[in-house]
Amino acid sequence: MNADVDTASRPPASRQSQKEATRLRVLNAARELFDTHGYQGTTIREIARHAGVAVGSVFTTFASKGEILSEVMQARLDPLYAELDRVMPHLRGSTADRLRTMFAIHFEFEARHVRLFLSHIAAAYDWTLPPGAKPYGHTPRLQEIIRETLQKGIEQGEVRADCDLQEIVDLLMAAYAWTYRLVITREAGTQAMIDAMDRQIGLVAEGFAPRG
Amino acid sequence: MKHISPNQVAADTPARAPTRRALAKQQTRLKVLAAARRLFSEQGYEGATIRDIAAAAGMSTGAVFANFTDKSDLFREIMVDDMEALNAAMRDAAVRGRGVEDALLKVFMAGYTFYKSRLQLARAAFSVSWDKDGGPSLRGLPASLALEDLFTELLSDAVTRGELSQEAEVKLRSRMLFDTYLSNFPQAIFDGWSLDALQARARDQIRILLAGARRG
Numbered sequence: 001m002n003a004d005v006d007t008a009s010r011p012p013a014s015r016q017s018q019k020e021a022t023r024l025r026v027l028n029a030a031r032e033l034f035d036t037h038g039y040q041g042t043t044i045r046e047i048a049r050h051a052g053v054a055v056g057s058v059f060t061t062f063a064s065k066g067e068i069l070s071e072v073m074q075a076r077l078d079p080l081y082a083e084l085d086r087v088m089p090h091l092r093g094s095t096a097d098r099l100r101t102m103f104a105i106h107f108e109f110e111a112r113h114v115r116l117f118l119s120h121i122a123a124a125y126d127w128t129l130p131p132g133a134k135p136y137g138h139t140p141r142l143q144e145i146i147r148e149t150l151q152k153g154i155e156q157g158e159v160r161a162d163c164d165l166q167e168i169v170d171l172l173m174a175a176y177a178w179t180y181r182l183v184i185t186r187e188a189g190t191q192a193m194i195d196a197m198d199r200q201i202g203l204v205a206e207g208f209a210p211r212g
Numbered sequence: 213m214k215h216i217s218p219n220q221v222a223a224d225t226p227a228r229a230p231t232r233r234a235l236a237k238q239q240t241r242l243k244v245l246a247a248a249r250r251l252f253s254e255q256g257y258e259g260a261t262i263r264d265i266a267a268a269a270g271m272s273t274g275a276v277f278a279n280f281t282d283k284s285d286l287f288r289e290i291m292v293d294d295m296e297a298l299n300a301a302m303r304d305a306a307v308r309g310r311g312v313e314d315a316l317l318k319v320f321m322a323g324y325t326f327y328k329s330r331l332q333l334a335r336a337a338f339s340v341s342w343d344k345d346g347g348p349s350l351r352g353l354p355a356s357l358a359l360e361d362l363f364t365e366l367l368s369d370a371v372t373r374g375e376l377s378q379e380a381e382v383k384l385r386s387r388m389l390f391d392t393y394l395s396n397f398p399q400a401i402f403d404g405w406s407l408d409a410l411q412a413r414a415r416d417q418i419r420i421l422l423a424g425a426r427r428g
Contacts (some may be wrong), residue, residue, distance in 0.1 A: 038343050039343065040258055040346070084266060125336070174391060174394075181391075184348055200384070208420065
């Protein structure tokens with residue numbers, strides 16, 4: 001993704017940078033289209049037209065639209081996780097509250113492009129998905145952050161030590177994704193989703209709390 | 213210009229016995245539905261076209277459109293058939309449960325068993341359900357809402373029996389249980405999880421989600 005500085009001045013570099021420029025144009029166009037038309041409603045042909053490049057040149061860079069979306073999300077999520085890495089160690093409060101803050105940051109981040117996130121989830125079920133694509137559920141970073149938070153909860157005596165952490169992680173991941181359903185069924189806004197998630201986290205927390 | 217055509221009169225009179233024509237039409241519908249089911253399973257919702265479905269059913273696209281308005285209509289009809297059958301299977305299973313936890317587990321397993329032989333169709337349904345256009349109409353189907361209602365009923369009954377506390381937050385809890393039931397499908401579809409593996413997972417999930425609603 002980063003331009004190689006050493007080769008930047010050599011002749012092949014211009015072709016290389018042209019290719020990179022095409023890639024960025026395709027990714028930008030795709031982000032807009034997925035965000036407005038959803039995953040099924042967006043075709044590679046339209047992405048190419050929107051980006052002002054030939055359909056063929058899209059295919060020389062990307063194998064499928066699933067791969068394009070996967071890269072769009074990757075580029076979006078990297079800064080989010082950098083931000084979370086900075087914030088998480090400073091969070092105070094109970095394990096449930098730290099989880100609530102972490103997910104609220106996610107909802108606020110996705111809010112402006114919520115249809116893009118729905119596309120991201122829909123893409124997980126695409127037939128043409130290449131093995132390298134990373135639709136929702138295959139992004140390990142979110143799972144790691146949840147697991148670290150729970151681990152800290154065990155040390156603080158707020159999470160049962162004999163809990164299967166992966167199961168709790170999966171429950172929270174599912175609750176997070178399924179909360180976006182509210183956008184489809186009720187046109188829910190960000191705050192409504194955060195509220196719904198807060199309550200769900202409270203309910204899961206009752207399940208991982210030490211038995212009194 | 214108002215006049216009633218003979219055809220309209222015929223259509224308005226209540227049918228006595230199904231005519232040969234009505235039977236033929238019914239047969240055509242069933243053929244199209246069977247072909248569509250197969251193609252949606254093999255190629256996904258997006259990949260299956262009306263043209264392919266018509267060809268697989270051995271008829272013209274016109275004949276398909278005479279029976280279904282469009283692809284989403286066709287898909288919805290298949291989903292309704294399945295969800296009604298699933299609803300019956302889940303309700304049968306729930307009755308056999310000993311206590312709410314066991315009943316829920318049996319309901320989950322009735323669902324996974326039902327879809328075991330049609331996971332690819334389930335995959336197509338998930339893909340449509342997350343679509344901004346197809347999602348609302350699929351999720352809002354009465355047959356789909358009836359599945360959610362079953363979870364609510366099981367929890368409400370458990371509160372009435374005194375098995376769960378009055379403050380069990382039935383609505384939120386049953387919604388989460390339903391979502392959790394759905395959220396295990398990717399493991400079944402993509403990772404080939406067996407029914408046993410799904411059951412072990414579901415048992416733990418149900419336990420966690422009920423923990424706060426236990427009495428005492």
